[in-house]
Amino acid sequence: MKHELVDIRMDFVLNLLRLHVVKQHGNELNTYCPKCDNKIKGEGHLYINVYKNTFYCHKCGVGGNALQLYAWLNNLDTKEAYREIVQELKGAKRARKAVAEPTATYNVNVVKTENLAPVEQRDLVYREFLNLLDLDDEHREHLLGRGLTDTFTKFKMYKSLNIKDEKSRKEICKKLIEKGLTLEGVPGFFRHSNGDWDFIPYNGFCIPVRDLEGRIQGLQVRIVGDTNGGKYRWFSSGNIPTGTGAKNFVHVVGTFNEERYKRVFIIEGALKADICSYLMDGEMFIGIPGIANSHDQVVEVVKKLGLKYEGEVYVVVDNDYYDKKEVKNSFERIKKKFNDNGISILRLGFNLNYKGFDDYLLAKVRGECV
Secondary structure: OOOOOOOOOHHHHHHHHOOOEEEEEOOEEEEOOOOOOOOOOOOOOEEEEOOOOEEEEOOOOEEEEHHHHHHHHOOOOHHHHHHHHHHHHOOOOOOOOOOOOOOOOOOOOOOOOOOOOOHHHHHHHHHHHHHOOOOOHHHHHHHHHOOOOHHHHHHHOOEEOOOOOHHHHHHHHHHHHHOOOOOOOOOOEEEOOOOOEEEOOOOEEEEEEEOOOOOEEEEEEEEOOOOOOOOEEEOOOOOOOOOOOOOOOOEEEOEOEOOOEOOEEEEEOHHHHHHHHHHOOOEOEEEEOOOOOOHHHHHHHHHHHOOOOOOOEEEEOOHHHHOOHHHHHHHHHHHHHHHHOOOOOEEOOOOOOOOOHHHHHHHHHOOOOO
16 A cells, blocks of 8 residues: 655744744745854855745755755655654654754745736836935945946936835835836735735845846845845845745846957846946946856856857856855856856956955956056
8 A cells, every 4th residue: 555645845844943043035034054054143054945845055055855954954864854754744752852942933824926026017116116215325325435436326226225114115105006007016015904005124225136138127135234134135025915025036237249248247246246347347247146046047148148158158256265165166056057058157266355356346446456
C-alpha cells in the first residue's frame, strides 16, 4: 500500500525552527542564519519566501525549499527530515530542540502578489505620484554628495517618502484617483477599512526603477538616518491585506550606443547604477537588487540587447569581493547563469582604495585618483 505524500509547507517548517525574524516585507522574511550569523544588529543573511516556499542564505550560499531548509539546519538528509516533519504533523513529540528560540513574531498568513498591476499601469501611477511629492533638503544633500546634480535628481524623479501625516497621504491618493488612475495592484498603496486609499511612508527617498523601455516598474527606497533595518527597501504594501508586495525589479539606465560603446555594466543597486551611468557620460548600467539576486531577469535584458561576446558585458562588484567568500560565490553563480545562456561576462576591477565603483568614479571625476 502506497503512503500519501505530504506537502511540506514553509509556514509549518518555520514554526518548528523558530528562527529569529529581523523584518518582513510582504511574503519575504529576513532572519538571522543559525549557521553563520551571531545575532548581531541589523539585517540577517537568511531570506525566506513563505509563499514561494523558498529560502537562501547569502553568506552560506545555500538555498532550496522548506524541506531542504529543515534538513540543512538540523544536519539531516532530506529523507530523515521528511520523516521528522511528518511525525510532527501527526502530533508526535519532537525529537530534538528547536534550532533557535523565537525572538520575533511573523505572519505566516502571507499576502500573495498575484494581483500585481501591469507595468504600464504602475508606470502611469508612479509618474503622477512622484510629481505630487517633494525632495527634502537632507535627501537632496545626500544625492549631491554622491556626485549628482540638481538637474539630474529632478530628471530621475528622486522624491522623499517621509509623509507621516495620514491625511496628507490620503489626499495625494485622492488626487491620483481623480486623474483616472487605478491604485489597485500597485506596490506601496493600500486601502483602509473605510475604503480610503493610502500609501506606506518611509524615512528616505525613492529611486524609480525602470525597465529597458524606460517604464517605472517599482520604487526602491534609500533610507537616510537610522538604517538598522537596512539601507534599501522596496516601496511595498504586501504585508497589508489590501496592499500589494513589490518584486525584485531590475533597473536599466543609460543609452546603448553601438557606434560608441557596445557594452553594458551590471552593478548592485538602482542608485549605484544611476550614479555610475551619470559619471560615465550616460553609458548603460543594469542595477540588480544584489549580486545574488535577479539573475534570470538580468540575463533576459542582456539577451534583448544582443550582447554575448567577451568585452560586451561587465559585472561590477564592490572590492569586498576579495575578502568575502559569499560575494565571490555569488559572482560565480551569476557568471555560470550567463555562460549557460551562451553569454561571456567579465568582472570589472578598479582601484582597491575604494569600496564601491561609484566611489571610485566620483574620486576620479574630482581628480582625487587616477
